Amino acid sequence: MTTMTDPPQASFRLSQLIYDTRYRSYTFQFIALMLLIALMAYLGANLVTNLAEQGQNISFGFLAEPSGYDINQRPIEYDSQSTHLRASIVGVLNTLIVAFLGCLTATILGVVAGVLRLSPNWLVRKLMAGYVEAFRNVPVLIWILIIFTIMTAVLPAPNAFRGDDSESSMLFGSFAFTNRGVYTPAPIWGPGSLVVVLTFLASIFGAIYYRRYATKLLYDTGKLLPMGWPSLVILFVPSILVYFVMGQPISLDYPALAGFNFQGGLHIRGSLIALWFALAIYTGAFIAENVRAGIMAVSRGQTEAAASLGMRPNRIMNLVILPQALRVIIPPLISQYLNLTKNSSLAIAVGYMDVTGTLGGITLNQTGRAIECVLLLMLFYLTISLAISAVMNVYNKSITLKER
């Protein structure tokens, strides 16, 4: 019979905290935590001393005070009597506007350039490679400044459009490119225009439904309905009919030279255009590389297999390559959107009033509340980043290959 005896219970020695792997990690974590707390306490104490010395405090009350400055691009009602909070909201909206426009344009540019980089045409391939390399390797700030220079120093002044044989003339009689910005026709929403808009929205849904129905019919019965022209008819004919039935409620307001400047129409400032185009072209170069990598990641065998089934080239692209490539393309694409949004903070270099220009620029300088302003600014960008990464995680989960 064997007897089990407990191993001799070693008494705990202090040196085990360092030498024994069981306890060592606790020691390190404890030290790390202590160092962190000490650092925080040190910085906090310095902050309190410094603020007390300058007779300041941390307070967000300044947000409710009148701002006292004007913003040239106002998506919502705002004047210099409005509060700093409202100025920040205007800035946030301006950031979102340029980010949205930039992402949209960058995607189009990037997809076109990325696909063309794989084209069989040598000249086009090299041209696109040149575009991608030129824009990826030069700071976006320089591109913003270059386009801003074109917008302000190269384009003609409004009075160059004066007279019958003027130096400059408007494009199609409705677009004016001046050094004070671009003037385009703006829609005027008359009474009854809501009906037209609603009809158009309804026809979008109608077109989508028709396409789904046609696909289902094809899969169920093999009967092939035409897709192209019926969707166009559904999309546009009802809206046009309603437009005339309602008595043409939507009209265009054309810009016209009045006094020293253009009046009427939609005025897009040079700063917005510089920021928008520079960000779009710069990010587009990165997206082009992602698109190219995504398409090349689909193995050649897939193309050949599809071709051997007798598919035509555009069907191969739409039905075989793209669905597989999108899985690779979309995650880096979204992080490019995020980069574009963060880079839009460079607006401050051309005087576009985004949130960095209002909250982090004029409000900060006027109130002197550096800590609060920078903190709010960081929180805003952090929120956007975290929200987009959350969306991306959900998306990544949904497209992960379901393997057996």
Next chain:
Amino acid sequence: MSKDNIAFHRTHMLPEAPPPATETGAIKWLRENLFSSVANGLLTVVAGYLLLSLVISAGPWFLNGIWDSPSLTACREMLDGRTGACFAVLTERWNQLLFGFKYPDELYWRPTLAFVLLFVAIAPVLFVKFLPHQLLIFTGLYPFIAYWLIWGGSIIVPVMALLGVLFGVLVYRRTLTVSAGVAVLAGIVGAMVFWWIAGFVTGSAAGFLALEPVASRDMGGFMVNLMLGVVCVSLSLPFGIMLALGRQSDMPIIKWICVVFIEFIRGVPLITLLFVANVVLAYFLPPGTTFDLILRVIIMITMFASAYIAEVIRGGLAALPRGQYEAADSLGLDYAQSMQFIILPQALKISIPGIVNVAVGLFKDTTLVSVISMFDIVGMIRGPILASAEWNGVYWELFGFAALLFFITCYGISQYSQWLERQLQTDHR
């Protein structure tokens, strides 16, 4: 059936004929690469037209360029109505573009020498396989030499800094037998103590072997971009590795500290961090500390770059097969050894393209310091040069020059990284 019934039959071999003209040489290449289909032909014509119009409009501008003129008006007179560039602004303001407008003229040789030595120092790192390893000693000395050359002052300061680092390494080596973490801590503390003591010596020997000191607010131009880029990338590599290892660690507190730091830094634009460096950081330092703006900016950009490099390296660590970690454990290696000899060499190799991307991006982002009124190359162009009476209105030459400098550097770096990837490829393809 005899041969006579057949109308024709060949009795001898035909001589070899050359392929048809459309299937050889330039014509074949044109057919296949430019005009393989109608759509492609159209595309070629459009692209060719665009390229040609670009050359036609930019060609005379380049060729008529004036390289020697004191101001824009004089340059316009020389051009006499023709289209042409005023490259004279580059030659006349060359030193300002490179060194800023306050760096003393007679000291330009110092940053230039530091720049040349940079290549000597960096070559043994870039071409490890081709150059003797002894040259790496110079690479280790380079930061102290460069500091002395660019900022000037007594040679005691960089020497003491160097000795402090060496002392820290010595302490690290001695305590390594206990545990890697303890050794790192002990090394850092050792170096700190050494520097603290050395502070008494340097103060009293300020004039010893001194170069004329230059304040960092007097520096500008492309020099600032290069300095920020080189310093921040090289500092952020070790920090990035530490953050990545911390994020992969089993210790929850350390892991969460790293995660929060990385995600916070990656979530905000660099500009806001530069604002912190410019206006906020002073609040968190002891009252009365005066802290160089350039140093504050280096701290913030290094933090920024470390977070991005940490994510790249984490990708490399995650891409290693689990078996590598287990193999290292089964050999009986402790954490530091397994990281040093097994994991990191492989993980870093995988991460090279990502690290280079971050480095290039960071180098481009150094232009953002112009927003917080530092006079880097973009700041110089927008500020002193375009605002001067002589050169107000010269845009293309200046921005084009800045773009060209960045393009050469960044394109060079990315080409090097592709070469390095091929060199390090050990798998069989």
